[in-house]
Amino acid sequence: MLRHEFFLHNPYSSYIPTFLLLKITSKPKYYVLIYLKSLLILTNQLNQGYVMSGASSADLSVVLKQLSEECREECDVDQIAAALPEDLLEESDLTVSLEDEGEGGEVENLLIHGYKSEIKWSLKDYRPPRYTYVRYRVPSMIREEVLQSNRVRRVISMLCKETGRSKDQLDKEATDILEEMGHEFSMTILRFLGGLIRKVFKQIITDVTVHTEGIKELRRLSSQKPLLLIPTHRSYLDFILVTWLLYSYDIKTPVIAAGQDFMFMKGVGMLLRRCGAYFIRRSFGKDKLYWALFTEYTQTHIINGDAPVEFFIEGTRSRTGKSLQPKFGMLTIALEPFFDARVSDVAICPITLSYEKTVEENLHVREMMGIPKPKESTTGLIKARAILDNNYGRIHVKAGQIISVYEAAVGKVDRKLRAVVPRAIIPSVHPHERTFVNELAYRILLEQQANAVVFPCSVLAAVLLLHIKKKVWSLDLCKAESELMWACDLLIKMGCNLVWDRKQSCMDHVIRMLSPVVYCEEGHVIVHKTPPTAVYLSSSVFKQCNSLISLGRRRNEFMHSLIHVAMLAKILFHPKSKERTLEQYQRLRDIMQYEFVFMPDSAPADFDKATKQLINLDLVKLTDNVYKFVDMEVKDFLVSLIDPFLITYMDSWQFCISYMPRTLQHSQSLKNLCKRIQTYISVLYCEPYLYGESINLNVIENSILVLAKLSLVSLDKGKTQVFCVDPFLFSNTIREFALTIHPMTSKL
Structure with a gap:
């Protein structure tokens, strides 16, 4: 947790305008100078002798922006300190503490x-370290090498025999796919957009805090190993932030695996x-040619080290505020060159981006209620310019511990198995791989x-939801x-990385970060039953859930802890015996396996740690x-955090017991089933008793996926059609689950 403390007492007012530094208790010096100059201005505004305690970077943001260029000038802090009178240093009329x-x-x-x-900033001298074994290639050269690669040539020859199409036709199709897929990296465009985005961020973001230790290590390794950058995915801003971060710290900017949705945005x-x-x-299913081109295009950047490769392990943005279950396809493709011994090692850098408030929050709430996401378009981007009038608080960026694939694979991967496979044959992924x-x-x-950071607004959301459960x-x-x-103190004791300072009253800022769902009026914090963002909904139940889902999404940001x-x-x-508690913990963990990320086969260790x-x-x-x-x-x-999910699961399964199709011939689509459950639950409850998760389609779908995982219902391969396998077994198992959760909820 970051804490900024300032203690100002000025018995030597004549020295303060002249000298900048009296005592430094920690680094970085650059920030110390900024804070000192900011405090000097505030001292002049608030009169000499004024004592200020508990100010944060957010409070001084305006002053910081005005002084940033002046503070950037080279300044020997130690020399300034040495020039001060000894008695002044001993008296310490100005002390600054910046600690992590x-x-x-x-x-x-x-x-x-x-x-x-x-x-x-855009025109700065940008000289990132290059990968030691890199061979300079322009984008057209990369595409040509992919087209002539052994994998692609072999797939084209195979398709000629299977489909009867000519080699020239398939070559043209492959060329067109690569033209559609490939990047056309331009340093000039990157510099231009970087400056523009930096300008916009200064308007809508309070500060972007970067933990530099991981960034320095990333820069050091960038010349030694191919890099995979894997950030969290909560916002469209994620890949922009990572590229901006790397450019700022003179690290080679990445190539980014992006969805085709953005490709069709004119200009963008x-x-x-x-x-x-x-x-x-x-999705490209069984398109063998596309698979080969995509795989080869990704791997050639890793093997040659042209640039770090960036992708999202979750596959898509998380609308719920929680981490999604990992997708393994892209990571398998990226690690195949290591399995083949075409590279000696690969460095993986998990990057955590924590937002105090995401710019798409209202859009995420709508999607969770089943309202289709608007198609990405340049027109929609222009219409969204209203976000420039809002402030979205703070962003924390932390590069986690860098993982060496070579070290992680010791004793788990035997690369000799691939060594005996001729290069001309496209190897399959071995089970141990x-x-x-x-x-x-x-x-x-x-x-x-x-490495995720929790903001006080997320904690306040949980507090408010606890009172809403009591109809307050x-x-x-x-x-x-x-x-x-109280809740923040509890989270800190539980090990959460919370940005919190008890000395600073920040309720105004916290409430502002929850607007328009939460507002303050006449000394009360009030939750909108029907916030302005719910005008697109007709049902009063759904309008109320707009607020509940929004608050629930904020609460979810620290649920993993x-x-x-x-x-x-x-x-x-x-009270329960240790054995009985562990048994029910494992069962409840099985129920929650799609809501939260659990390391497989780690239930006993996680149980011991939690107890x-x-x-x-x-x-x-x-x-x-x-x-x-x-x-x-x-x-x-603690129970209020998990109850909304469990109650929704129980209600969903209650519907399934009564209405689930019994045979494949009478199956229905998973999407339609979730919609029916959503309608059923919204009618089942009176408004004051409804949880936001109750009509959250993500939670409802997860409740069905759990049943499929436990073989209580059957899903087709595409997870589109669903039917009940054994109604009797289904009912009995659900009752057992209900007893695990709480006797009061076992109404099935």
Whole structure:
């Protein structure tokens, strides 16, 4: 957690305008100078002798922007300190403390990194380290080498025999696909767009905090190994931020695997292509030629080291605020050159992007209720210019621990098995390689989650949802602040990376980050039952759920840190033996396997870790091998985090028991089934008792996927058609699940 503290006392007012530094308690020096100059201005505004405590970078953002260019000038801090009178240093009339209480090391604000002028920043001397074995190639050369690669030539020859098409026809099709897919990287366009985006970000973002330790390590390795950059995916801004970050720190900007949706945006698609994006179809099934071209195009950048390759392990944006289950296809393709020994090692860098408020939040809420996502278009982008009038708070960027694939594969992957396969044959992925890729994908996701930052607005959302469950939609401001501080303290004890300072009253900012769903009026924090963003909905139930889903999405941003203890809190509604608790924990974990990311086969280890954490915090007592939850206030808070999912699952399964098709001949589409369940639940409850998750199609679909995983229902290969396998077994199993969750919810 970052904490900024300032203590100002000025007995030597005559020295302050002359000297900038009196004592530095930590680095980075650049930030110290900025803060000092900002405080000097504030001192002049607030009179000499004024004492200020608890100010943060957000409070000084305006002053920081005005002073960034001046503070950028070279300045020897130690020399300034040495020039001050000794008695002045001893008195310490100005002390600045900038500390990082986590493992992040030094931090910088990307908005004021480098030049103040966007033009100077765009035209800066950019000399990133190059991969040692790189061979310079322009985009047209890359496409030609892909076209002439052994894999592509072999697939074309095979398709000639299978389809009867001529080699020239297939060559032309392959050329057209590569022209459609490939990037046309241009440093000039990248510099121009970078300056423009930096200007926009300064208007809509308070600050972009970067943990520089991981970035420095990434820069060091960029000349030694091919790089895979795998950021979290919560917003359209993700790939923009990563490219901007690498350019700012003189690291080779990546080529980015992007969906074809962006390619059809007039003008925008071309600009993205010039910035390193290569476009792939959302699905290409059994198209062997496309598979070969896409695989070879991705791998040639890794083998030659032209640029880092960036893609999202989750496959698509997470609308729910939680991490999605990993997709293994792209990672398998990226690691195949390592399995083939065409590269000695690959470095994987998980990058966590934490947003205080995403620009697409309202769009995500609509999609979760089943309203189709508008098609990406340049016209839609122009219409969205209203976002420039809003402020979206802070963004935290952290490059996680870089994973060496060579080291991770020791004892798990035997590359000799591929060595005996002739190069002319396209090898298939061995089972042990697939297992390794799956484990690595989960490791990457969990590393991303471990580095995620939690903002107070997400915690306030959880507090408000706890009161809404009690039919309270308005909360006294002082009570809301008190409960927020209590919840933040709890999350810090639980190990969350929370941006929080108890000394600073930040309720105005926190509430602003939850608007328009939450607002403050006459000393009360009020949740809109029908916020302005819900005008497109006709049903009053759906309008109310607009607020609930929005708050639930914010709460989900820290659920990964508390899910294990929340499940234990739910299970321990009365004392249980250790063996019984573990058994029910594993069962509940099976139920929640699509909602949250769990490392496979790690249930006992996760259980031990969670129980030890609760015992160490004196929340749970272990007596005579029996667990008992002793802090009811914490227990109620933790249970409120997981209850909305479990109640929605129960209601969904209740519908399935009564209405699920019994045979394949009478099956229905998964999409239509989820819509029917959504309608059923919205009618089932009166408004005050409805959870936001109750009509969230993502949660409803996950409840059906769990049944399929447990072989209680059957899905076709494309996960489009669903029917019940054994109604009797289905009903009995669901009742067992209900008893695991809580006797009060076993109404089935």
